[in-house]
Amino acid sequence: MTPPITAVTRWRKSSYSNGLGGECVEVAVIPGCVLVRDSKDPNGPTIGLTPAAARALISRALDEATREDNAAVA
Secondary structure, three states: OOOOEEEEEOOOOOOOOOOOOOOEEEEEEEEEEEEEEEOOOOOOOOEOOHHHHHHHHHHHHHHHHHHHHHHHOO
């Protein structure tokens, strides 16, 4: 479900991006769709998600990060 990229008005880079070539993503929101791409390859593939799917993905990623943080402390 990826709409034409020309419909995208603004990409936002992850706040975790440090400019050192790490793993970063960019997102853009257009009506009914959240687009995700690799910030190091802006002309590469783009994933289109429904808003509900994007929320589920973010929730899952946060859950995984919390588990990793807790495991590192233990």
